Structures are given as structure tokens and as C-alpha cells.
Amino acid sequence: MIRVAVVGGAGYIGGELIRLVLHHPHLELAAATSSSLAGRRLDSPHPNLRGRTDLAFVAAEEVGHCDVLMLATPHRTTMTAMTTYLPRADVLVDLSADFRLRDPERYAQYYGVPHAAAELIDTFVPGLPESHRKELRDADRITVPGCMATAAILALHPLAAAGLIDGPVQVDARTGSSGSGFAAGSANLHAERSGALRLFAPLSHRHEAEIAQSIGTAVRMTATGVEAVRGVQVVCHAPLGEGVDEPLVRATFRNAYADEPFVRVVAERRGAHRLPDPKILAGSNYCDVGFAVDSARRTAVVVGALDNLVKGGAGNAVQCLNVRFGWPERTGLEFAGLHPV
């Protein structure tokens, strides 16, 4: 058994990491930390885990050396503390934003502060098996991409890799309320957020830098907070190269994801489920991708959907560990999602 410690275990991503580690046949939860809840049981903030563990949170300082350290800690503080985390495990998986962008200038631009550990950035491998599976096999430092970025990268990558995108991409992202985290303020009260369509990023969003870095094309995002608790949907407007038509796009997607365990190509002709919707993905590690092509106007609308806490975070991190340790990639991530829910 590989022993895993989760740092920042009281939040939503932390709770999902704990749930998935407890469920995984080859992982053992060594510890979970929380500064505010040290001494309290793990199932206190995560009542779904009742009956699954009797562990209590510890302070971060109390965590000894582990095989794997998973960081569900805020950006900015993560990069500052990284040198204290690194010696404490053989493999470190960072779910914060701090080591996602290769270029520290870009980090400073999008996060408003200079990068505090720029020399470490290149030691991290991007935690997206679909595009970095080979490097992940012997990666000891993994940086898991953002939830909206993961959806958009998986939606756009096949077209980008095939050279079919011809110009900047507009990404319209919709995100559920769990993305704001458990520490969210009064703007995320139920009464305030219920039924809202809150366009909180009309012109630009941090995740666009990750997407652009990955697909090699200029990207602009808008982002809207929607009613769902879990779930991200991205609707990407991509200009197509000349002569690109629907059959070519379809073949490109089918080929790109034929062997991927967690990407499903969805593009039905009709019905309520013809394009990806995160509603059916809660709890699952799938990213569904789909598309509609208007070849006359040389444009594609490419859609990605996932559970922001699973494929958009904790599940994706566990999938990376499966790759890293050579286990079948679906291990511990078999849950299919529910319908209806």
C-alpha cells in the first residue's frame, strides 16, 4: 500500500481526495491536515465519510514522511511553503494553481504577485494523463490543472493537435458553487447564489493562461457561476481552418480519445443529452466532450463537461497516481455518475 497524506483536507477538494484515497485499493490514507479542524474527525466536515474512517485531522507539522503528499492548499501560500513540503514525500501532487503556468511572468500577470519559487516550476509535470501520460510515469512532482482549464483543454486539444484551429478561441465557462470552496463568503450564501447566473469574469479568467499554454492558441474566457453545486461546462468557439468539416472533426475526436478511459466523445443527433452536461457527471471522473460544426462559417462549438471536484481536481490527481505507480488507470475511479440527480 502506498501511504498518502492530504494537506488541506477540510475543504471540498481535500474532502474528495480523502474519499478517493479511502476507496482506492492500493492507497492508504496516512493523514489529513487542517489548521482549523485539527483534532476533529474527518467525517465532521465530510459527513459522507461516516463509517469509512475514524481518523482525525492533524496539524500540517505533525505529518511525517509519506509516499505521496497531496496538496489541496490555496495558491500563493503553496509556492511559499513548497520547499518545506518537498522533502516529506517521494511523490508530491499539487492541486493549487501555483505551478501550473510554465512562465513565471505569466503567473505574475494572472495572479498579481511575483512567483516565489520560479526555479521549481520546471520540475513539475502537468497532471493531465491525456496529454502527459508518458512523463507522468516517472514524475515525482505533479501539478494538477484547474477545473475549467481541464475541461477546455480536453475539449480543444484534439483539434489543436491536428492543426485544425485557425485563430483565437473564445471559451465560455460555467461553474458550480463548490468551485468557490468551503471558505467562501456571503456572496456564496444559498440565498444569494441559488438560481443565480453570475458573470463574475466577463473578459478574462486565470484559467485561460493554462488553456493557451496547453493548446498553443490565444484564448479568452468568460466565466459564469451557475446554480449547480458540482460541475463545469465549457463552450468553446473555435475558428476552423479552411476545408475542415464535420466528418473530419468527428474523426479527429474519435481518434484522439479512442483509448482514453475517462474521456467520452458525445455528439448525438438529437435529444436532451446530445451535448455534454455536467449534471450526469457528479462524482464521476469522466470528462465528456462534444461538438457542433458549421463548416460554412468555419467555426466549431466544442463543449466539455466534468465534475470540478473529480476530473477537475481530486479524481484527476488519483488518475495521475495510477499512471505514476503503474496501476490500471481506472483503479478506484469506477463510479459511473448518476441519472437523474
Added chain:
Amino acid sequence: MIRVAVVGGAGYIGGELIRLVLHHPHLELAAATSSSLAGRRLDSPHPNLRGRTDLAFVAAEEVGHCDVLMLATPHRTTMTAMTTYLPRADVLVDLSADFRLRDPERYAQYYGVPHAAAELIDTFVPGLPESHRKELRDADRITVPGCMATAAILALHPLAAAGLIDGPVQVDARTGSSGSGFAAGSANLHAERSGALRLFAPLSHRHEAEIAQSIGTAVRMTATGVEAVRGVQVVCHAPLGEGVDEPLVRATFRNAYADEPFVRVVAERRGAHRLPDPKILAGSNYCDVGFAVDSARRTAVVVGALDNLVKGGAGNAVQCLNVRFGWPERTGLEFAGLHPV
């Protein structure tokens, strides 16, 4: 025009008071106070009021003498400050819990502290026109009942007044998230509260003391937080006296509320709307009441529903002012509610 000041105007009840005062043809909003938002526009926390007022919040100390002072302030602090409020207006309407219970012992029992102004309690008239209309006509101090209490009192009062209830009543109350207020904590985050059925008071709730005081029968409440933002529904199990049957109950309700402008007796034979549901009452000042009778078992299930911020608070307060100043009781409260919503 009667000049009204709202103390505690940044919260949800305060916002509704402001909305209704601005809309009322005989009321003029003189001031609204907020300690945290003094200097900010009223439409900053209440964006629905954009275009309706250019006023900004002031500190409570800045409010001069008014015709009417409406208090949307927390319990405990309200009774402590009451002697400073009283000289500042001819008519004072208190929406806190502090002067609702006639018996200060009962207050201490339910609110956990001794009453700080017990000598003032008897100077307040209960702010429920359906049962205290006559006294309200010359009342200068009005204490508006709690939202769940209002629904239960209006549901049970006809049977109680007719002597048809024979024993203690069980009240099962369901309440939307706005009842927790804008200052609510992380347990009321959207992600935590969405879809929840949170039985936060399984055996007893403060409002039961108000109900018992009003209907003269022992009352026990359970209370559950539900998904809705607005709305209270109470389901009351009342034991009936011997020989009480459905026609008698029906006649009792019809008679009791025949002339009431804001109580509707709803008891259809079938369909999705056969009993009161707060879904259709958002924004309206109606309290819908209905019932089902099992005379063989000598029991009635009596149901009340209202918008907790309107008939359960701010709207009811304005209705009291209409009575107090002799205006038609519907004045400023005409909104019918929406379907669907």
C-alpha cells in the same frame, strides 16, 4: 406622507421593508441604517432596488425623529436598545423576537437570557391584524410575530377560537434559506444548503412559544431547512374534539377568513395545488391556509404557507401600518405572487 426609518436595513428583512416602503403611496423612506454599510447606497446590498432610490445607508445615530421607526435588528440587542429607540418616533414597529412573548420567564426559557426590558412588554401590541386588528388601530408599539409563528397561528387560529382543538398540537415547519439572514455562516453556503433537508430543530423551536401563547394550546415544533430561498410551510397535526367533521372545519375556516384581505383558504379536492405551498407566494403578502380532516381518527392536518420575508415579516409590518393609519389594508401590498417561479 408618513416618514419611516428602517433600522437594520442591510439584511433581508430590512431590504424588504425598504422595498415596500418605497412602493407604498403613503409612506416615505426617511432613512435606512446599517452599521457595516453606512455611506453605501441602499441598492448595493439590495440590487433589486436599482432605479428606485438614490439613498445611502446612515449610522443609527444619524437618524432623526420620524413618524415611524421599523426595527429589523437582532433579538437580544433590540430589547437592550429599546429605550433609545422609543423617543425617536411616534410609532415603533419591532420585527425582532424580543417583545413577542408576554411572559418574560418564557422569554428567558426560550432565548437563554433574562429579558432586559420586561416592563415594556405589555406596551406592545401583537402585529397580526387577523387577530389584533382593533388594538392595532391606535397602537404606537407593535411587535411583529415570527415567520413560522405567523403561518402556524393563522393556520390554527380558526379551529382554536372555535374550540375545536382537543389537545396539544404538533407543528412541522419547513423554512427557506433566507430565514437564516445575510449574516449566516458557512453552514448556509450554497454548496452546503442546496438540496438539503436539514432538521435543525427536531424537538422544539422558539416559535412554538409564540404559537402556544396565541392559540392557547400546548404546541411542539420540529423545523427543517429546505431548498427554497423564500417560504415557510407549516404542517400542523391537531387533535379534534368529538364530532368535529370536515364540513364543520371547512365552515369554520371560511367564516374566519371571509373578510381577510391576506388569508386565502385553499383546500382543493385534487391537483398539484390542493394544499398551500409557499412556491407561489414569493413576494406576496398572502398567507394560504388549508386542511385535511380525518374525523374517524379525530385529527386534522392544517397547513399554512407564506413568504417568510413578506407576510412572515416586512409585509405583515406594513399591513399593520395600514391598519394603524387607517389606510385600506391592501395598500402597497397588491403583488399577487408568481407562477411558475
Added chain:
Amino acid sequence: MIRVAVVGGAGYIGGELIRLVLHHPHLELAAATSSSLAGRRLDSPHPNLRGRTDLAFVAAEEVGHCDVLMLATPHRTTMTAMTTYLPRADVLVDLSADFRLRDPERYAQYYGVPHAAAELIDTFVPGLPESHRKELRDADRITVPGCMATAAILALHPLAAAGLIDGPVQVDARTGSSGSGFAAGSANLHAERSGALRLFAPLSHRHEAEIAQSIGTAVRMTATGVEAVRGVQVVCHAPLGEGVDEPLVRATFRNAYADEPFVRVVAERRGAHRLPDPKILAGSNYCDVGFAVDSARRTAVVVGALDNLVKGGAGNAVQCLNVRFGWPERTGLEFAGLHPV
């Protein structure tokens, strides 16, 4: 009093027409028709109207001559029956889609059938007071625009009229479930639709033809069904002409809507309500519009929000009648909207 009959009164738009007519001081509800519910009370499908009317639905044939006939009938059947409706009232307000497009070819393209009464199209005045107020003053035939079209036209019109838009506009529309109507099928069951992000029109939507006709620019829409019951939000990506900057856009919006009773320009610097959100508009006749400008990239994101059944339908129709009969434009439409809800 002006006597109004509502044809198609059992649906959601019909119910809102009835509610608003009953509330209006100068309108009197003469009749409401429903083929399926003839003989049933109006408050049977519209329980919010209990206590407001004792009328029952009649069959369409039973409606005699009225001052105003309002049609909340399906597209296709409306144009076929129009010649039977026209003689039955002095003023006819059509809320169907059939007479919105000036060009019958365009109608055939977007609705899939040839227009059955093309010769009548030019006799209708578009029912949008903000752009056709003058013509509406003596209009006897009014065609009310679609809900998403209204939001997009009001959002884009100031920039278009000022010549600031330089190229085709992408409109991303999000719409609540009441837009599907009461006759919707199993895809609109609560279990299916709750929490969904259903991208039902990825490349094109009928309302884009209305928008293009009104603003004189090519328009492409995507449309997504979201969780809310009421509400439309449009997010429009508009390319700007050279040199157009944020102050110019701001001034253009302020000037365009300075005197409009039902359009609010919303563009705060920060906070949860900085851009229009239909959450606070349920029941109100406001259309909120806002924008964010990236002059470096020569693009504006323009946002419009409204209640699809009020400003997006029935309320807008009543506003047209207010113009037509010379009453103050806010008459009967004063409801401010609720927060929170």
C-alpha cells in the same frame, strides 16, 4: 376601462398576461380562453391568482368583440388563424413568433414552413417601446419580440445605433425552464432539468434572426437551458470599431437609456451584482443591461437580463398597451423584483 381578452390563457405567458391585466388600473379582463380547460377557473392552472378573479376559461369561439385581444398562442397556428382574430378587437397584440420577422423568406428558413399570411406582416408594429415607441402610439397590431431577442436587442441596440459595432456578434443565451412552456415533455421533467446545463442550440437559434433584423448586424446564437425557472441572460461578444473605449461605451449606454422606465444600466466595479443577473428580476418588467470593454482587443461583452415571462413577454406587451393608450408607461408594472429569491 379597456376590455382585454387573452387567447391561450392556460400557459405560462397567458397566465402572466392575466395576472398583469387583473392588476392594471385601466384594463379589465373580459375573457381568457383555453381549449383544454374551458369551464375551469382561471386560478386552477394559475394558483397565484386565487382571490383575484372568479372567472373561468372559455373556448376561443365564445369570445366576443373586445378592445384588445392578446394572443399567447403557438407559432404556426397563430398566423393561420390571424384573419379570424383581427376583426374581433380594435387592438391586437401577438406574443407568438409569427409576425416578428419582416421577411417571410427568413421566417421560412428559421421556422421550417412558408409563412401563411405574409401579406399581413407589414401591418404589425414591433412591440418594443425602447425602439418603436412612436409607432406604437397608434399601432393596432403589435408583434411582441421573443424573450431572448428582447434581452439581446436591448443589450446591443445602443452600440449598434451609435455605429460602434464592427462585425458579427456572438450571443450566448441562457434560459430558464418556463421558456419551454407548460406543454413541455419529459425532457423538462424536474428530475431531468434540475441542475442541467443543456446546450440545446449550439450553433444557431431562431431568435438570432430577430436580433439581426433589429440591430442590423450578423448574429449567431448559442442557447443553453439552465436551472432557473424564470429568467434569460444573454452574453453578447461584440467587436468594436477602432478607438472605441470604455468611457465611450458607458456614455453611449447612459445616453440611450437615460429616460427609459424599464431599462437599467448596470456596470458596477465589483461585487456579486456587477453585471445583470435575472435572479433579481423575477416578476419585474426591468431589462438590466451591462457591459465590460477590452479596448485593446476591440471587443465588448454586453450582457442583458430579464424575466422571460414579463419583460420577455407579458410585461412588455402591457408596456406596449400603456404606450398605445397614452397611460404612464410604468402603469401596472411597478413591481421591483425580489432579493433574495
Added chain:
Amino acid sequence: MIRVAVVGGAGYIGGELIRLVLHHPHLELAAATSSSLAGRRLDSPHPNLRGRTDLAFVAAEEVGHCDVLMLATPHRTTMTAMTTYLPRADVLVDLSADFRLRDPERYAQYYGVPHAAAELIDTFVPGLPESHRKELRDADRITVPGCMATAAILALHPLAAAGLIDGPVQVDARTGSSGSGFAAGSANLHAERSGALRLFAPLSHRHEAEIAQSIGTAVRMTATGVEAVRGVQVVCHAPLGEGVDEPLVRATFRNAYADEPFVRVVAERRGAHRLPDPKILAGSNYCDVGFAVDSARRTAVVVGALDNLVKGGAGNAVQCLNVRFGWPERTGLEFAGLHPV
């Protein structure tokens, strides 16, 4: 591998059966039937199953002999067709209501028709492992209880079995919209059901007969449709025998469920999760039970919560198969549930 056919596979319970059978290591899905969708892929009505199966629905007549036949068919039609189902499998699991009540008179009373196969009733074993585990080990005909009945029976059984209940029990049941099924009508449209508190059974509900049969005490239910898609919560008011206090109740629950894999006793002192809430149970096979005791008034409020489609239906059925075939009872039912969701 045990070969399973699901009859009635297009509905919500059918979809869950298919999902769980596909996931189960010892079960193999032989066929799923649907009269309306024969020939369509299983993942057409159940999009969460994309990538999990390539099967298509068949007509019921096409299903050959299987090891297990699971019936997710409507009541009334199930009893009529039972003699045709029985020869087609070694083990039959009926999820309809038709064989739950031991007394055919009681069936006639609650379902409004005489029982069509009364002679078969005694050949069925109740499909609730917590109370019939021993009989299930060699049962060939299993009748799975109703969702609300399961929650109430598991909540009340420990007290009833220990003789602590002293009088009739009042059960207040709240149920999500998936309980109405995929064939539900316009009253279950999203716009109609969203945010509703629909008290559809104020005095009595069919499931009370099942509960009474199981716990041996008179039971009366009210039932309310709430906003959630999945989930049942029952709040049971039980009169207690003399001298029964909180420690005794607690010990009784702890003892009763100490070894149960799918019943969790939840009764925390404080916090948002102190009593069972179905919100955290979506997709899981847990039934959470909890209680609050007022020994002075000799009453307990006992609360049960579950996912109506899993422990309240399909999951419970699979648990029965695990018992029947001697597999570890948690097999294929490990999913912990999500928080938040």
C-alpha cells in the same frame, strides 16, 4: 457470473438496476427490456452509462431464461403478469408494490383494486436484509419495500423490536422528484416542481401499510414532494414507553445496527449534519438513522434518510442478491456518497 435481466429498464429504478448490475463483479447484464425503447441503446435514456455498455433494449418477450429477473414494473400490471415472469429465472426480485403487503385485503384497501395473485404473496420474502437476512439466504422470490417504507422501517425498527414504542407513530415523509418516475406528467415539470413543497398526501400514504406491517404499530403518514431529485427523509414521531430515556434509545440503536453494513447511526450533538439528510446520500446505499428524545414528554423524533433509487430501490435489491448468493454484502455497493453535491 450470475446473469441478470432487468424488466422495465427505461425508468429511473430500471436505470439504477442496470448501473449497479454493470458495476457488480459477480453479475452480468443479460438483457434490459423496454416496450417503448426496444432497439434503442441503454445509454440513450441513461446517458451516465455511456462507455459502460453497448447493449440495446429488447422487448420483454425476447428475454430468455436468466439466473435472476429483476422487475422494475408498475404496480397492478406486475401482479397480473407474475405467472409469466416466474418460470423465466431462478431468482426473481420484484421492485413493484404488488407483493409487499402480506394481507391482500390491505392491498385492496390501499391500491384500490383486488389483488390478482393473492396466492403468491406468501411465496415472497421481504427484501430488507436488515430484518430478513436469514430468509433471504435461500429466497427465490424477493419483494423489495417502498423507498419511504424502507427509511421509516429502518428508523423505527430498533425501538419497535425492543418494545420501546408505546402507541401509534406519525411519519412525516419528504421525497424527491425522481420518485415520481420518468413517466410523470406536467405536475412534475421543472417549472412546476422546482422549489415546491407539495403536500400530496396529508393524511395517509400507501407506504404506511408496509411500515405498520413491519413494526407492528399503527402508523399514519403525511408525504411532501420537495425540491431534491433524489432522496427521502422520514421524520417519525414515536410515543415512548415509560422510563425510556435518551441513553436507552441510543444504546438500542447502536446495538441494533452495530454490524449492519448500510445503516449508519447519526446523532451528533450539534452542527449542520447532526441528523440524517439525504443530500449526502445520493448514489450511496446507506440509510442514515438518527433520533432526538424528549423523555419528559415520552416522545422520540426518529429520522431516516436514503437515496430513494438506491437503498430505497435498486441498491437494496442488489444487497438482497449479495445475501442470496453469499457474497460480501457490500459487493458492488461501495460508493460513499458525495459532499457537497
